[in-house]
Amino acid sequence: GDSVTQMEGPVTLSEEAFLTINCTYTATGYPSLFWYVQYPGEGLQLLLKATKADDKGSNKGFEATYRKETTSFHLEKGSVQVSDSAVYFCALMDSSYKLIFGSGTRLLVRP
């Protein structure tokens, strides 16, 4: 079945460092891909999405490009802030329109 694999955390960075969180997927066809962010004790917020190959989703300085050839959707940000500390989830929408989530990557940004 469809699946999403994320790099394990925690990822610890200093403020203003460059961020990459790796995400790869296995799916039939070409699913839509998503990044969600979860702050402590809260629900998930949509961060960005891409619906077809080579699309780039972007929001709040975060970016991710849908790479069909490598089945990847890595999340990047050029300069992280302490307020970016959260758990980040990569997800795909399967052929039944259900979301399949990765296990999440915790990001900790130190001042």
Next chain:
Amino acid sequence: DGGITQSPKYLFRKEGQNVTLSCEQNLNHDAMYWYRQDPGQGLRLIYYSQIVNDFQKGDIAEGYSVSREKKESFPLTVTSAQKNPTAFYLCASSTGKGQTDTQYFGPGTRLTVL
């Protein structure tokens, strides 16, 4: 303000009791979903509904029940048959239309069994 509300934020249950978690949305979305989140893990789908008076089991439906009598509401009952119900429960909704659809989440309910 449009959005999804879940109540209560925290819920404590004794073993052997059924409890019902509320989820309401005013986004005029057709589809609604319930997920369970355990510490350090991703979300797992419990039940989903694409239209009023219809719902389907997700990956971990055993020990749970739902109803969808109104478009705005999708309550989840955690029954005594659920062996390990302590978890964070998240409700979501979407238009339910096609591969470009996006799910939006509520703030969650944390259930603890005493």
